[in-house]
Amino acid sequence: MERIMKQSLLALSIKKPKWVFIITLLLTAITGAMIPGIVVDTDPENMLAEDQPARVFHNEVKDRFNLYDAIVVGAVNEESIFSPNSLQALHTLSEGIADIEGVIEPDMMSLSTVDNITQEGVGTIRFEWMMKQPPETMEQAKEIGQDVQRLPLFQETLVSGDEKAAAIYVPIENKDESYRISQEIETLIGGLDSKDEYHITGLPVAEDTFGFQMFVQMGISAPLAALMIFVLMWFFFRNLKFVAAPMIIAMATVIITMGLLIGMGFTVHIMSSMIPIFLMPIAVVDSIHIMSEFADSYKQGRDRKEVVKEVVGHLFTPMLYTSITSAIGFFSLLLTPIPPVQVFGAYVGFGILLAFLLTIVFIPAYLCALKPKALASLQSGSDKQSWLQKVLPQVGKKSLALSKLVTVGFVVIVALSLWGINQIQINDNPVRWFKEDHKIRVADRVLNDHFAGTYNAYLVLDYDQSAAKAEWMEAVNELDDSSLKKDIASIMEGGSDLGSQLNDVIITLEDRIFSASDKEMDTIDSLLAKAEETRRSLAYFQQPQMLKKIEQLQQALLDSGYVGKSNSITDVVKTVTRELKSGEPEDFVIPQSQRGVAQALLQYQSSHRPQDLWHMVTKDYSSTAIWLQLKSGDNQDMTRVVEYVENYFEDNPLPENVSAEWAGKSYLNMVWQDEMVEGMLSSLLSAFVVVFVMMIILFRSILFGALAMLPLSITILFIYGLIGWVGKDYDMPIAVLSSLTLGLSIDFAIHFLERSRDIYKQTGEFKSMIKKMFEEPASAISRNAVVIAVGFTPLLFAPLVPYITVGFFLATIMAASAVVTLILLPVALKATRRWAFKS
Known part of the structure; x- marks a missing residue:
C-alpha cells in the first residue's frame, strides 16, 4: 500500500508538474477566499461544551437572578476619593457610561446610581440617591463617605476601605461588546477634568481585549515567523529557488487549513489562532529534508527525475511515519472534553497530513520544473x-x-x-494572558489591592420544594368537592413555579367564597390556610434560621482569607432592619420572625433599585445567590474557596432539603481547567501508546x-x-x-x-x-x-x-x-x- 502510494504520487508530480501547480494554486485560492469570514471567540465559557452541567447551571443562574457580565471601572486618588473634584469626575463619568449603547443602565452601580438608606423616623426609612448631584464642598463629600460606611453592600465594593478608590460596575448586554464599550469608556475618561488614576478591568473586558489583540497578533506573528524561517533557510542554503519551495508548502498548508476551519463555520478561539504558528514549522520540515538531500545528490549530467525518485525513495517512509505520528499527537486532543482544543487538534492534525501530501507532490514537481541553470546554481551552493x-x-x-x-x-x-x-502548579487566569505591564494587568493589580475583589463567583442555595408540594397535593386529594378539586388540579398542572401556582389557587379560593355554602366555606377556609402555610414555607430564604446560616457562612468565608467579601440577602435584611428600628449598630441583625424579614424586604422594594433584590433571591424566595468577590482570578484560588465551602458544609450541614451549587465566571474557569488537565493527560498517554505501536510497526x-x-x-x-x-x-x-x-x-x-x-x-x-x-x-x-x-x-x-x-x-x-x-x-x-x- 505504502509503495503504491509513493509511486502514484511521484508519477503525478514528475509527469504532470503543471497540473500539480494549478491544483495547489486553486485549492489555496478557494480556501483563502473563506478567511475574510473569520469570527474570533475568546470566551473561556466556550472551553466547555454547551451541555456541560456546570455551564448549563451557570447560564440558568444568570437567567434566574438577572445577572450580567460587568466591566469594572475604578478611580484612585492616593489622598482621598471623597473630594469634590473626584466625585464630580465620577458623577460625570457615570452619566456618560449610562449613555453607551450596550450598557444596562438600570443595573449600573456607582455612587451616583445607588440608594442611601437612612432612618426617617422609628419604623420608617428613607431611600434617596447616594449622590444625585456631586458635592460642592469637602464637608458634603465627607458626608457621602460616612453614608457609604453604613451600608455593607457598598463597602469594599463601590468604595475601598481606605477611601482612596471608588468603582463603577458596568453591566453589559453582550460580553462580546466589552472591548468596544471599554474603548468608549476610555474616551470618556480622557475628557474628564480630573487628576485621579482611572483603570478598567474585569474578565469580560480582559477576554474581549485579548480577542482583539489576538486578531492583530495573528496578522503579525505568523508572517514574522515565516520571514524568519525564510531568512534562516537562505542563510543555510544561499539559494532563493531552494528556499522558495518549502515556503510555498508552508503558506499553502496554513491558508488551506485556516480557510477550511473558517469556511466550515468554526470560530477562531485562542487555540485555533495558533494553528498557523504550529503548522509553519511542521510544514517545512519534510521539504527541507528532500531539498537538502537533492542538493547533495544531484550532479550535473544526472537525470533530475532519477535523483528525485532516489531521494523520495529514501525519505518517503520516514516522512510518512513522522507525519502520521505528529498528526496522532494532535488528533489525540479530540479525546479532551474541551471543544476549542478538539477543533485545534483536528485541524493541526489535518494540516500536518496535508503538508506531507503537498511536500511529496509539489516538491518533486518543483524540482523537475526548474531550469538547468537554476539546478546548476543549486549545486554550486551545496558544494560549499x-x-x-x-x-x-x-x-x-x-x-x-x-x-x-x-x-x-x-x-x-x-x-x-x-x-x-x-513542582508544577495547575493554574490559569485570562487576565494573565497579558504581559505584566499591560494596562489590564495593571488595572487588575491596582483595583484588587484597593477593593474586596473584581472577580465574581456565586454560591447558589436552592430549596427543594418537592416535600412541600407533596404535602399540599395530599390536602387537595382529600377534598370531597370534586369540582373544586378539579379546578385546583388544573392550576397545579400549569408550567409555572409552585409559588405562582399557589397564588393562583388562593385567588380561585377567594373568588369561590362569595358563592360557597356554610359547609363549603369551612372547606375553603381550611384549604386557604393550608395554601398560605405552604406558600410561607416555600419562601425558605425569608426564614430567620436560614438567613442566620447564610450569615455564619459569610463570616466564615471572610475569616478564611480566601474571599475578599460576600454579599447576600442577609446584608439587605440587616441594613433595612437597623434603619426601621433605631439606626444603631446593635440593631444590625436578622429579625426573629419570618414576618419581620418579609417586612424588611418589602420596605427595600420601595427603593429606587428594587431589582437589586432579585439579583440575590428569586421572587418566591426559594433560591438565593451569595455573591463572592475574589481578589484573584487564578483557578487555584477558586479551588481553595470551593474546597473550603465543602469542608464548611461537612462541619455545618445544610438542611436536607437545601442544596448548594456554584456558578460564575471564576468557577467556570476552574471547571474547564480541571477538565483540560484530565483530558490532556489521557490524550497524551493514549497517543504515546499509539505512537509506540506505530514505531514497532515501522521498524518491525x-x-x-x-x-x-x-x-x-x-x-x-x-x-x-x-x-x-x-x-x-x-x-x-x-x-x-x-x-x-x-x-x-x-x-x-x-x-x-x-x-x-x-x-x-x-x-x-x-x-x-x-x-x-x-x-x-x-x-x-x-x-x-x-x-x-x-x-x-x-x-x-x-x-x-x-x-x-x-x-x-x-x-x-x-x-x-x-x-x-x-x-x-x-x-x-x-x-x-x-x-x-x-x-
Whole structure:
C-alpha cells in the first residue's frame, strides 16, 4: 500500500508538474477566499461544551437572578476619593457610561446610581440617591463617605476601605461588546477634568481585549515567523529557488487549513489562532529534508527525475511515519472534553497530513520544473561546506567517545526533570494572558489591592420544594368537592413555579367564597390556610434560621482569607432592619420572625433599585445567590474557596432539603481547567501508546521502536521539568504543548534511525555508518531544528503571554529533541548494536 502510494504520487508530480501547480494554486485560492469570514471567540465559557452541567447551571443562574457580565471601572486618588473634584469626575463619568449603547443602565452601580438608606423616623426609612448631584464642598463629600460606611453592600465594593478608590460596575448586554464599550469608556475618561488614576478591568473586558489583540497578533506573528524561517533557510542554503519551495508548502498548508476551519463555520478561539504558528514549522520540515538531500545528490549530467525518485525513495517512509505520528499527537486532543482544543487538534492534525501530501507532490514537481541553470546554481551552493557540516562529525565522535558520561548526563537530566514536574502548579487566569505591564494587568493589580475583589463567583442555595408540594397535593386529594378539586388540579398542572401556582389557587379560593355554602366555606377556609402555610414555607430564604446560616457562612468565608467579601440577602435584611428600628449598630441583625424579614424586604422594594433584590433571591424566595468577590482570578484560588465551602458544609450541614451549587465566571474557569488537565493527560498517554505501536510497526522491531521513543520521552520530561523549574503555571498553552512535543520530538528520531539502518546495510560497519550519519542526514536534522527553533523567536516579542509561551517552548522542544537525537541515539545504538544490526 505504502509503495503504491509513493509511486502514484511521484508519477503525478514528475509527469504532470503543471497540473500539480494549478491544483495547489486553486485549492489555496478557494480556501483563502473563506478567511475574510473569520469570527474570533475568546470566551473561556466556550472551553466547555454547551451541555456541560456546570455551564448549563451557570447560564440558568444568570437567567434566574438577572445577572450580567460587568466591566469594572475604578478611580484612585492616593489622598482621598471623597473630594469634590473626584466625585464630580465620577458623577460625570457615570452619566456618560449610562449613555453607551450596550450598557444596562438600570443595573449600573456607582455612587451616583445607588440608594442611601437612612432612618426617617422609628419604623420608617428613607431611600434617596447616594449622590444625585456631586458635592460642592469637602464637608458634603465627607458626608457621602460616612453614608457609604453604613451600608455593607457598598463597602469594599463601590468604595475601598481606605477611601482612596471608588468603582463603577458596568453591566453589559453582550460580553462580546466589552472591548468596544471599554474603548468608549476610555474616551470618556480622557475628557474628564480630573487628576485621579482611572483603570478598567474585569474578565469580560480582559477576554474581549485579548480577542482583539489576538486578531492583530495573528496578522503579525505568523508572517514574522515565516520571514524568519525564510531568512534562516537562505542563510543555510544561499539559494532563493531552494528556499522558495518549502515556503510555498508552508503558506499553502496554513491558508488551506485556516480557510477550511473558517469556511466550515468554526470560530477562531485562542487555540485555533495558533494553528498557523504550529503548522509553519511542521510544514517545512519534510521539504527541507528532500531539498537538502537533492542538493547533495544531484550532479550535473544526472537525470533530475532519477535523483528525485532516489531521494523520495529514501525519505518517503520516514516522512510518512513522522507525519502520521505528529498528526496522532494532535488528533489525540479530540479525546479532551474541551471543544476549542478538539477543533485545534483536528485541524493541526489535518494540516500536518496535508503538508506531507503537498511536500511529496509539489516538491518533486518543483524540482523537475526548474531550469538547468537554476539546478546548476543549486549545486554550486551545496558544494560549499557549511559550519554545521564541519561541527556535526565532531559531535558524533565525541558522543561515542564519551558514551558513559553522556548516559550519566541524561540520567541526571531525567531525574531533575521528574523533580521539576512535581513542582508544577495547575493554574490559569485570562487576565494573565497579558504581559505584566499591560494596562489590564495593571488595572487588575491596582483595583484588587484597593477593593474586596473584581472577580465574581456565586454560591447558589436552592430549596427543594418537592416535600412541600407533596404535602399540599395530599390536602387537595382529600377534598370531597370534586369540582373544586378539579379546578385546583388544573392550576397545579400549569408550567409555572409552585409559588405562582399557589397564588393562583388562593385567588380561585377567594373568588369561590362569595358563592360557597356554610359547609363549603369551612372547606375553603381550611384549604386557604393550608395554601398560605405552604406558600410561607416555600419562601425558605425569608426564614430567620436560614438567613442566620447564610450569615455564619459569610463570616466564615471572610475569616478564611480566601474571599475578599460576600454579599447576600442577609446584608439587605440587616441594613433595612437597623434603619426601621433605631439606626444603631446593635440593631444590625436578622429579625426573629419570618414576618419581620418579609417586612424588611418589602420596605427595600420601595427603593429606587428594587431589582437589586432579585439579583440575590428569586421572587418566591426559594433560591438565593451569595455573591463572592475574589481578589484573584487564578483557578487555584477558586479551588481553595470551593474546597473550603465543602469542608464548611461537612462541619455545618445544610438542611436536607437545601442544596448548594456554584456558578460564575471564576468557577467556570476552574471547571474547564480541571477538565483540560484530565483530558490532556489521557490524550497524551493514549497517543504515546499509539505512537509506540506505530514505531514497532515501522521498524518491525521492538528495540528500534523503543529507541525511537527515547528522544520523545526525554524531551517531554525535560520540557515539563523545565516548566516546574522556572515556576511557570500549567495553563492552556502549556497543556497543548504536550501534543506538539509528542508530534515533533519523534520526527528527528525516525529520520535518524531509518537512515542509520539504510546506511548500515550499505557499509555493514557501525563506525562507518555513524560517520556517514553525521554528514547529510545529521545536517538536515540540525538545519530543521535551527530553522524552526530560531524562526519562532519573533513570538517572544508578542504582547500576549500565550504567544510568548508557545514561541519559547516550541524553540526549546525543537532544540531538546534534536540534541537528544544527535547525542543520545548514537550512544544507544552503540550499546544495542549487537541486537539492533544483527540481521
